Structure formats: structure tokens, C-alpha cells
Amino acid sequence: MKKRQYSRQRQNFFKTDGWKRFSKNKLALAGSVIILFMVLAAVFAPVIAQNDPYVSLEADGLVMKNMSPAESHTILGTDGLGRDEFSRLVYAAQVSMSVGLVAVGISTIIGIILGAVSGYFGGVADMVIMRCVDVVNCFPVMFLIIIIATILKPSIYNIMIIMGLCNWTGTARLVRGEILRVREMEYVQAAVSLGSSDFRIIFSHIIPNVMAPIIVEATMQMARAILTEASLSYLGVGVQLPTASWGNMLMEANNLATLTMRPWQWVPAGACIFLAVLSINFIGDGLRDAFDAKQKK
Amino acid sequence: MGRYIKKRLLQAIPVIFGITILTFFIMKLAPGGPLTGMISPRTSSESLQRAREAMGLNDPIILQYWNWLKELVQGNFGYSTYNGQPVLGMILERLPATLLLTVTAFVFSFVVGIPLGVYSATHKYSKTDYGLTVFSFIGISVPSFFFGMGMIYIFALKLKWFPTSGFGSSSFSGTGIELFLHRLRYLVMPAIVMSLANIATVMRFARSSMIETLSQDYIRTARAKGLAEKSVIYKHALKNSLIPVITIFGQSIPNLFGGAYITEKVFGWPGMGLLGVEAIGNRDYQVLMGLTLFTAVLVLLGNLLADIMYSFVDPRIRY
Numbered sequence: 001m002k003k004r005q006y007s008r009q010r011q012n013f014f015k016t017d018g019w020k021r022f023s024k025n026k027l028a029l030a031g032s033v034i035i036l037f038m039v040l041a042a043v044f045a046p047v048i049a050q051n052d053p054y055v056s057l058e059a060d061g062l063v064m065k066n067m068s069p070a071e072s073h074t075i076l077g078t079d080g081l082g083r084d085e086f087s088r089l090v091y092a093a094q095v096s097m098s099v100g101l102v103a104v105g106i107s108t109i110i111g112i113i114l115g116a117v118s119g120y121f122g123g124v125a126d127m128v129i130m131r132c133v134d135v136v137n138c139f140p141v142m143f144l145i146i147i148i149a150t151i152l153k154p155s156i157y158n159i160m161i162i163m164g165l166c167n168w169t170g171t172a173r174l175v176r177g178e179i180l181r182v183r184e185m186e187y188v189q190a191a192v193s194l195g196s197s198d199f200r201i202i203f204s205h206i207i208p209n210v211m212a213p214i215i216v217e218a219t220m221q222m223a224r225a226i227l228t229e230a231s232l233s234y235l236g237v238g239v240q241l242p243t244a245s246w247g248n249m250l251m252e253a254n255n256l257a258t259l260t261m262r263p264w265q266w267v268p269a270g271a272c273i274f275l276a277v278l279s280i281n282f283i284g285d286g287l288r289d290a291f292d293a294k295q296k297k
Numbered sequence: 298m299g300r301y302i303k304k305r306l307l308q309a310i311p312v313i314f315g316i317t318i319l320t321f322f323i324m325k326l327a328p329g330g331p332l333t334g335m336i337s338p339r340t341s342s343e344s345l346q347r348a349r350e351a352m353g354l355n356d357p358i359i360l361q362y363w364n365w366l367k368e369l370v371q372g373n374f375g376y377s378t379y380n381g382q383p384v385l386g387m388i389l390e391r392l393p394a395t396l397l398l399t400v401t402a403f404v405f406s407f408v409v410g411i412p413l414g415v416y417s418a419t420h421k422y423s424k425t426d427y428g429l430t431v432f433s434f435i436g437i438s439v440p441s442f443f444f445g446m447g448m449i450y451i452f453a454l455k456l457k458w459f460p461t462s463g464f465g466s467s468s469f470s471g472t473g474i475e476l477f478l479h480r481l482r483y484l485v486m487p488a489i490v491m492s493l494a495n496i497a498t499v500m501r502f503a504r505s506s507m508i509e510t511l512s513q514d515y516i517r518t519a520r521a522k523g524l525a526e527k528s529v530i531y532k533h534a535l536k537n538s539l540i541p542v543i544t545i546f547g548q549s550i551p552n553l554f555g556g557a558y559i560t561e562k563v564f565g566w567p568g569m570g571l572l573g574v575e576a577i578g579n580r581d582y583q584v585l586m587g588l589t590l591f592t593a594v595l596v597l598l599g600n601l602l603a604d605i606m607y608s609f610v611d612p613r614i615r616y
Contacts (some may be wrong), residue, residue, distance in 0.1 A: 135312050135316055140551040141555060144589065147582070150582070151327045152326070223438065231558075234440075235559070235562065236578075253446075259449060260450065266443075273443060277439075277440070281434050281438050
């Protein structure tokens with residue numbers, strides 16, 4: 001059943017069953033629209049942002065510190081150093097999205113490779129890899145990421161790599177389970193009897209057929225990765241100032257004075273994290289329904 | 298069942314070694330090493346060499362790991378690079394506050410999550426079910442620090458129902474029930490913030506487990522013999538559907554501890570998470586390492602306990 005969705009023949013995507021099921025899920029559609037909007041904002045940040053996100057605005061020779069939207073004639077006001085909040089928010093979208101994307105890319109690749117080796121070869125390799133999964137799962141991921149990030153000097157690239165290296169266990173387990181499921185199927189047996197190499201069997205016969213759950217898992221992980229990056233930046237071990245990320249914008253605003261008197265400095269950034277994560281989770285849920293042909297609603 | 302427990306315990310041994318090995322090598326990455334806190338600018342390079350030799354820092358790495366492990370078993374987690382205090386003591390001092398918060402959040406998430414999930418399942422595809430599903434998505438998506446800041450803004454600063462942060466007022470001198478109520482006011486907001494994501498997870502899990510159970514043959518039998526729907530749901534289905542929820546017990550422990558960093562920072566709650574936040578600021582690798590190792594072992598024990606409980610509740614488990 002699942003094979004058909006991945007057949008090589010081209011068909012109009014918008015006429016497939018999968019798209020029909022996806023588009024019936026209103027929340028997933030709404031999520032897609034919001035994410036599309038955010039991605040466009042991130043890509044065209046230089047066009048959208050009126051002001052440089054790293055330069056303090058000045059009026060009559062005075063820095064426009066902590067000004068509300070109305071006072072400063074900007075969309076979302078200014079921060080404690082007089083920088084345009086809206087510009088920072090838009091540039092932060094670039095950072096948060098790309099950290100999430102790269103981190104999930106790394107963890108998914110590691111997860112697929114280790115899961116495939118574990119499920120396909122079994123035996124000692126399986127045991128060793130699965131015990132490694134157990135070990136990594138024992139650490140609260142936040143603790144592990146925080147300690148490594150503190151030691152390796154936090155930077156955007158280190159954060160991407162560390163998050164990638166710490167989050168592969170879910171995908172590995174998933175891929176292993178899927179491979180155990182399809183390993184005995186006729187088309188895999190056929191490939192074996194034709195004398196295909198293990199590498200070829202795994203990567204051109206098995207993996208394409210178990211791609212659906214991997215994509216769903218990667219989508220959900222993307223949501224978690226954005227949340228993790230925001231949390232790390234909030235704690236000061238993620239993206240470092242002056243580079244703006246949604247998380248460190250909230251860190252800068254975390255004092256009672258800002259909390260009560262200057263909501264424009266923390267509400268928009270928090271709302272962006274929330275909306276992005278929520279939308280991606282909705283998309284993931286929609287994808288799960290779309291891929292799962294057996295389920296009827 | 299005895300065999301299962303024995304096997305499960307044996308399986309935990311390599312995991313314990315894995316945890317310590319991983320921790321040890323991460324610690325080796327840290328710049329400076331354990332001597333950093335003890336050197337002054339006037340320390341000569343010879344005395345530094347002697348100290349390195351005395352502490353075994355020139356030994357082969359395997360030997361170093363073995364010695365470190367021996368110290369660890371005796372309860373020596375090393376000394377803070379910031380103030381020279383023993384790390385284990387610093388952690389144990391903060392443990393009660395964190396346990397109070399995590400256990401409250403843990404209990405709260407199951408007490409709220411399970412009934413909501415069961416309601417959702419028995420009213421499948423109704424408006425309430427739909428609303429609860431959206432709520433569960435919101436629960437796993439909202440950043441806890443943003444939620445916490447919002448709570449402080451509304452309930453502490455505007456409505457003044459709860460204090461903004463802390464563990465209790467220093468001038469408070471009541472005991473017994475008074476002290477309990479005093480603490481409770483400080484506990485409510487962080488516990489809610491910490492449990493939100495977990496409530497959502499428990500709820501979704503309880504819902505799907507209940508739906509699964511309701512489609513079983515023995516439920517059809519119960520209905521066929523004319524039992525009241527209430528008795529079918531609460532007597533026959535509920536107990537069986539709760540068994541898989543135990544697996545969430547184990548899974549939610551690392552999530553709750555991981556959330557401690559954020560929640561305790563937002564609310565200034567003096568637990569292990571706040572100790573970690575302070576250690577990040579001081580670049581105190583030994584304390585961070587100790588915390589990581591300590592929680593990893595707690596998580597391992599929690600998972601073990603959950604699995605053993607599972608095998609008691611569900612005798613079908615074979616290994």
C-alpha cells in the first residue's frame with residue numbers, strides 16, 4: 001500500500017490520496033500556511049525589516065531605548081539598546097529555522113544509518129547500538145546538550161551539531177523497527193536472491209519504503225529542535241548575542257521591569273516560538289494521517 | 298516474572314557503564330581540568346607538574362577512568378571548579394527542592410492527564426475531544442519559559458495571587474500546616490508550568506490506549522451481556538487501558554528533570570536546575586557534570602522501576 005506513494009512514476013501531487021487526506025486536516029493546513037509565511041519572512045528578511053537589527057535607532061541624537069511601538073514609530077517598538085524589535089524578530093526567524101533544520105538533518109541521517117545497521121544486520125551490531133540508545137536516553141537531553149554546549153563554547157554551528165548528535169535515538173529506534181518489519185518481505189528477498197549488495201538493499205530498496213514514518217518523526221523533531229534551541233538560548237548557552245534568536249530575545253527581557261512595562265519586548269518573540277512549534281506539530285500530525293492509508297476518519 | 302526482572306537488571310549494568318564512560322569523556326573535553334580552581338597566577342610550572350602527577354592526570358586514560366570510577370562509587374563526584382566545594386554535597390543540598398517540584402508536577406500531570414484522556418476517548422470525535430486534542434498540541438508546543446513569564450505577568454504581577462518567584466519568604470517563621478500553605482503558594486505556578494507538556498503527553502497516551510481497549514472483544518462481550526455503559530468503561534476498560542500508561546512514567550522522568558533548568562530559572566526555585574544555571578554562568582564544569590551524571594542515574598532507576606511495575610501489573614510480559 002505504501003509502496004505506491006513512492007513509485008517512480010510522476011503523478012500530480014495535488015491529486016494523490018495523501019494530499020486529499022492532508023488537506024482535510026484543517027489544523028495541518030493552517031500550520032502549513034503559518035510556516036510558509038514564516039519561512040518567507042526569514043528568507044526575505046532584508047526586504048521586510050525596515051531597520052538594521054544590530055544598530056541602535058537614534059532620534060535627535062538620542063538613542064531610542066525601550067520605546068513602545070507608538071513612541072518609536074516602528075512595528076514592535078525598540079529593545080533596551082534601542083534596536084528595532086521587529087527587525088530582530090525577522091532575523092531571528094532565520095536563525096531559529098536554520099538551527100532546527102540542520103540539527104534535525106544531522107540527527108535524522110545518524111538515526112537512519114545506525115537504525116538501518118542495527119535492524120538489518122542484527123546480532124552484535126544491533127546489541128551494541130541499542131545499548132548506546134539506552135545510554136543516551138538516560139540523559140535528559142537538555143542536560144547533555146547544556147554541558148557539551150558550555151564546554152565547546154556556544155555558537156550557532158556548535159548548537160546545530162550538538163543537537164544533531166544528541167537527538168538521533170528516536171529515529172534510530174524507528175528505522176530499526178521498520179526494517180525488521182520489511183526485511184522478510186518478498187521484494188527484499190527478491191533483491192537478496194538477485195545478489196544485490198547489502199548497501200544497495202538497505203538504501204535503494206528498504207529505506208525508500210519506510211520513508212513515511214521517518215518524515216513524520218523528522219517533522220515532530222523539527223518542532224522539538226526549535227523549542228530546544230529557544231530554551232538553550234534563553235539559558236544563555238545557545239545562540240549568542242548580538243545575533244538575535246527568539247530564545248535570547250526572551251532572555252534579554254527576563255526581568256520584572258520589562259515583564260510588566262514593556263510587553264512588546266517579550267510577547268512577540270515568545271508568540272513566534274509558540275506559533276512555529278505548534279504549526280510544525282500540526283503539520284506532522286497531518287502528514288501522519290496522510291501517509292497512513294489504512295486509517296480512516 | 299522473576300526472570301524478566303533479573304534480565305532487566307542485568308541489562309542495566311552495561312548502561313550504567315555507558316553513562317559513566319560518556320560522562321567521563323565529555324568531562325575530558327572541558328578546558329582546564331580539575332586543577333583550574335586551585336591555581337593562582339603565582340603557581341610555578343614545577344608545582345603544577347607535581348600536582349598533575351599526584352592527581353594522576355598523566356596516567357593512561359583507561360587508568361584515569363578506573364580511578365575516577367572508584368572515587369565515584371565512594372560518593373566523590375569531584376570538587377567545584379568555582380568554589381572548591383564537593384559536588385555531591387552541593388547537589389544533595391538542592392535535591393529536596395527539585396524533588397518537591399518534580400514530584401508535584403509528576404503527580405499533577407497524571408491526575409489531570411488521565412481523566413482528560415479517558416473523557417476524550419469515550420467521547421471520541423466530539424467537540425470536547427477536538428478541543429482537548431488542540432489543547433494537547435498547545436501543551437507540547439508552548440515554550441515553558443514563555444508560559445512561565447506569562448503566568449508571572451498575569452497571576453503574580455497583575456492579580457497578585459502568587460509570589461513572583463522563590464521558595465518561601467525569609468522572614469516567615471511558621472511551622473506545620475502554616476509552613477505547608479506558605480510553600481504551596483510558591484509551588485503552584487512552577488508546578489503547573491512544569492507539568493503542562495507532560496499533561497498533554499499523558500492525555501494523548503491515555504486517550505489512544507483507552508480507544509484501543511474499547512475496541513477489544515471483552516468489551517463487546519461486556520456490552521453484549523447488557524452491562525451499563527458506565528460499568529463497562531470504568532470497571533472493564535479503564536483498568537486495562539491504564540497498563541500502557543505506566544510506560545509514560547519512565548519516559549516523563551527525563552523530561553521533567555530536563556525542564557527543571559528552565560522552570561527553576563524562571564521562578565528562581567533553588568533546586569538542581571538553578572544550581573546548573575549558576576554553574577553555566579561560572580563555567581563550573583564539575584558541577585554540570587555531576588548534575589548530568591546524577592540525573593542520568595535517577596532516570597535509569599526510574600525506568601527500571603517503571604518496567605518492573607509493568608511486569609507486575611501485566612503478567613503477559615515475557616522476555
